[in-house]
Amino acid sequence: MGIDTTPLLEIRKLSKSFPGVKALQEVDFIVRRGEVHALMGENGAGKSTLIKVLTGVYPRDEGMFRLDGAEIHPHSPKEAEWMGISTVYQEVNLIPQLSVAENICLGRQPSRFGLVRWRAVAERAKAALARVDLKIDVAQPLASYSIAIQQLTALARALDVSAKLLILDEPTSSLDEKEVEELFKVIRKLRAQGMGVVIVTHFLEQVYAISDRITVLRDGRLVGEYETAKLPRVELVSRMIGKELARMQKVQSEAGKEAAAAQGPPLLELRQFGRPGSIAPMDMTIAKGEIVGLAGLLGSGRTETARLIFGVDAAKSGEMRVDGKRVVFKSPRQAIREGFAFTPENRKVEGIIPHLSVRENIVLALQARQGVMRTLSARQQLQIAEEFIRLLGISTPGPEQPVMNLSGGNQQKVLLARWLVTQPRLLILDEPTRGIDVGAKAEIEKLIQSLRAKGMAILFISSELEEVVRDCQRVIVLRDRAKAGELTGNQINEETIMHTIAGHSHAA
C-alpha cells in the first residue's frame, strides 16, 4: 500500500470580506492525514473566520476547498459535518438538560416507525464514547458532568458522523492540567488512526506539546506554516506579533528611566492573587504615579487579571491590598468606590450602552457614583461631554448621537472618557487604543502620561508592544494564564518582552 500524499484538507487563496473589513486575504491552509495542526494568531488574525467559512457558516468570497482531493462547497454546518468536517466549539454547545446519550445522537437517533429506540441510542452513545476512551453512565444529564467530560461528549458526537477532519476551537480553556492531558491522549489516538485534527489555541506550551505543524495568521493573511519541532518559541511569538527579531528597534523606554524616581508607597498590592480558570496566583504592585504594563499573547490572562482587580470576578486565592489595607471586591461598585476605573476590552458587552447617547454614556459612571439624587444638570452633562469630545477627538455629529452609530474606535474613546471623568486613583486600560487611528493614539498616550504625572496609577494592557515599551515604567509579562516575568528599567524593550513571553531565552 503506497503512502497517500494528498493532503486531507487543502484550502487555497481563501478570501472573505465583511462590510468595512477584510477578514481573510488569499489564505492557504493545508492539513495532512494523521496530523495535529495548530491554527494560531492574535486578535483580528482571521482564525475564527477561517473556521466559520470552512464549516459553511459564512459563504466564501473566493478560494478553493479540497477535502480528500475532491472539491467541496459546504453551505451549512450540517452539510460540512456530512462531508466529514466536524467541529467542537469552545462553549461545548450541547443541551445540558438532556442525557449524554441523547446529546450524542440528537438529530440522528436510531428509530423504528418514527419512534426513537432508546436502547439503540444508548448503545450508539457508548460506542461513540469508547472512541474517546470515556466510560460513563450515558443516561445521566450532561450537566451533571464536569466541563472536561462534556467536551469529550461533544467530541464523541463530532466523531460519530464518520469525521475525517476534526476542528477543535479552544478546547482547553476550561480544563485543568490533568484534564488537558486526558484530552491530548484522545487526540493522539485519533491522530494515529489517520484523522486530521485542527486545533485553534493560544496556549504556547500546549501547542508545543501536541501539534505537528503550526499555521500562523495575522491581520487576515497567512504568515507561514511551520513544523512545530523546528520552530523556536521566540520565533513563533515574533511571527504572531509581527515583529522580526533581527530588525527590531532598540527603543528604550523613556518612561523606564524615570522609574527609580517616581516610587511612592504602593497603591495596589496583589499577593498570590488568583482564580482557577482565570489566572494562577500572582504578585503585583502598582504605585501612585506609575504606569504598569501587562503584556502577553491573546488569552494569556491579562483581561482576566483586570477583571479580578476590578471585582467583576471573585478571586479564589490570595489577597488584594489598597493603600495597605486588605480589600475584597464583590462587585465593580465596591471597586469604583475605592477609586478604581476599568475600560473593558469587550466594549460591546461590558462597555457601551448602545441606544444611549454619547453624552449619557460619558457621564454614566460619574452619575452612578454620585447616586440618584445628586444629579448632574443638563448643562453640566453637556459641558463634560463636549470637553471630552474635544479632548479625545471623538468623531461624532454631536453629543446626542446614539453611541452605537459611532465607529469602533470612537466608541472606545467614549468609554475612556467615561472613566476619566470619574478621576480615578487607579485606571485599568484594557486595549485602550484598539481601533483608534495613529494620530489619536499618540494623543491618548500623551494624555495617559499627563495623568500619571498628576499621580494617577495606571495598569496598561495592550497587545501592541511598542506602546507598552514607550509608556510603561514596569512591565509584567503573562503566559498561559500565569505570570511569566517582570521587567523594569533597561529590560523594557520589545525583544526582552518577546523572549519572556516565549519562555526560553535561546533556541527552541
Next chain:
Amino acid sequence: MRQRFGSKYIPLLATAFVMLALYTAGCGLYRNFFSLRVAVNLFGDNAFLGIAAVGATFVILSGGIDLSVGSVVAFTSILIAAMTGKWGLDPWLAMPLALLIGAAFGAGMGCLIQWFELPPFLVTLAGMFLARGLGFIVHPQALGIRHAFFLHLINEDLSLPLNAKVSWPFTATCYVLIFLLAMVVAHYTKFGRYIYALGGDEPSARLMGLPVARTKILLYTMSGFCSALAGLVYTFYTQSGNPASCVGLELDAIAAVVIGGTLLSGGAGFMAGTLMGVLILGLIQTLITFQGNLNTWWTRIVVGLLVLLFILLQNLIALATGRGRGSKAVGN
C-alpha cells in the same frame, strides 16, 4: 455539588407528594372524599383543562409560552355550537374543521414568532385577544348544542358505566388518550426531543443542526390544535358553546405545567407531571367545594402560592447543582 443521580426527578416527586398529600388530607377530612365519583370527576371535570395543559406543556418545554389557550378553547366551543346549530353542519364535518382552524391559528402564531423573531408572550397575547373577539363575532352569547350526536352519542353511548351510580365520561377517555399520545410524542419521537432541545439551549440546537424553525412552527401549531381539541371536549362536557368562557384558563394551564415540575425556562419536564398538576388543581377545587365554607377564591391564592413554591424549588435545584457551566457574568 454536581447534579446527583435522579435529581431531574425531584420536581416530579415533589408534585406526586403534593398530590398524594392533598388526596389523603381530603380522604381524612371528608367522608365521601374517598369515592369513585370523586375520582372520576377529577378526570372528567378537568378533561378540557388537561388537554389544554398538554399543549401548554409542549410550548413551555420549548422555552416559549402560549397565552391564547383559553380564548381558543372558547372560540372553538362557540364555533362548533354554531356550526352544528345555526349553520346546520354535520358534526363529523364540523369537528375536524374546528380542529383544523385551531391548528392553523397556532401555525400563524408560530410563523410570526419564528420568522420575525417576535416574543412569544406578545404574539400569543395578540392571539388571545383575536380569538376572544372572533368568538363573539361567531355568536355573541352562549349557545346550547341540541344535536343528537352530542346529546346521545357522547353523553350516553360513549360513557362507560363503572357501577350503578357512576360512569366514566367520554371526556375523561379523551383526556387519557390524548395524554398517552402526548407522552409518546414527547419521549419517543424525534420531534418531541427537538422540543426539549429547543428549550434547553436554542443556539446550541441550531449549531447541532437540528431543524429549529420547523420545530418551532410545528409546536405552536400543535398547541393551537390542543386548545381546539380542548374546546371540542368542552362542548362534550357542557353540551354548549360559550365565547365568554374559559377566561384565565391559560393561567390554570401554565400553573398545572409548573406545578407538574416542568421548568418554565424550558428543556426539562414530564408529561406525567402535567397530568398530576391538573389533578392537583382539581383536588384543590374539590377540597374547597367539600369544605363548603371557604369561597372558591381561595383556589386562586393556593394555586398562586403553589406555583411560587415550585418555581422556588426549581431555582433552588438549579443553584445547588450549579448547572455545570463555565462563564460568569457580572453580579447584580
Next chain:
Amino acid sequence: MQPDRLQERKTRWWFSLVWPVAALVLLLLFNLVFTQGFFHVEVRDGYLYGTLIDILNHGSMVILLSLGMALVIATGGVDLSVGAVMAIAGAVAAQLINMPNVPFALVIAGAIAVAIVCGCWNGLLVTIFKIQPIVATLILMVAGRGVAQLITGGQIITFTHPGLTYLGNGHCLGLPFPIVLALGMLGITVLLTRKTALGLFIESVGDNHIASACSGVDARSIKFLVYLFSGLCAGLAGLVAASNIKCADANHAGLFLELDAILAVVVGGTSLTGGRFYLVGAVVGALFIQTLTTTMYMRNVSADVAPVPKALAIIVVCLMQSPAFRQRLGWSWKRKPA
C-alpha cells in the same frame, strides 16, 4: 453652542412621538368624518362634557397603569399583576372606608400602602430570587384576585363616602378628577425620571445590564424600585376604578387592563426588550386604545369584539419594532456601526 445641543435633545423627543401621535390622529380623523358628534364638547354647570372628555376619563386608569408599566418594561421586565393589584387596592379602600372612626387620609394611605407592598413583593421575586419578571408577576396576577376576594369577604362592597366617590366622579378645574390625577402623575413621573438620575439608570440597565453594572449602577435597586412604582400606580388606578362604580368588585376591577397598559407602552415607542422609555408616548398610546374602544362603542360594535382590533394593533406595532421584519422588507433604520 449650548442652546443648539439642548435643541437636539428636544427634537429627538418630538421625533419619537411621531408614530403614536399619527396613529391617534388617524383614528380621530376617521371619527371626524364618520362619527357624528364625536368632537362635540359642551360646558354644563361649569364642567366640560363630551365624547372626548369621556375618552380622557376612562383612559385615565390605563394612563396611570402605563406610567408604571413603562418603567418596568424599560428595565426589560413586565408587570402582569397590575390588574389584580387594582382590585386589591379597591378592596382595601372599600373595607376601610366602611369602618367607623377611620380618617379618610388613612383610607387612602392604607390602600396605596398595600399596593406598594404588592409592588415590593414583585420586586423581591425578580431581584432577590431572580425569577423571570413575566413569571413572578404572573403569580400575583393569579393569586392577587384571590387576595382581593379575601379582603372583601367575597362580597361586592359598596360605599358612599363623598371623599372616596370624588376620586372617580368628581371634577377639578372643570375636568373629571381622574384626568387631573393621571396628568398629575404624568408630571410627577416625568420629574422623578428626568430631574433625577433615575431615568438615566433605568434606561441604562434596560439597554445593557452588564455594562451598567460594570459602570457602577446599582442595577438591583433600580429594578426593585420600578416594580414598587408600578404597584403604586396600580394602587391609584384601583382607587379610581372602585370610586367610579362606587364599589369594590374584586372579580372585575382592572380585568385585562394590564394588557392594555402593555399595549399602550409598546405603541408609545418603548421597546419590550428594554432601554429608552417614552412616558408621553405611553400616554398617547393609552389614549389611542381608549379612543379605539370608544370608536367601536359609538359605531355599535359590541364591546366583546373590541379585542380584535387591539390584537391587530399589537401585531403591527411589534412587527414594526422587529429588526427581522424590517430586514425582510429591506428597510434599514439605523446606520451600521463601522
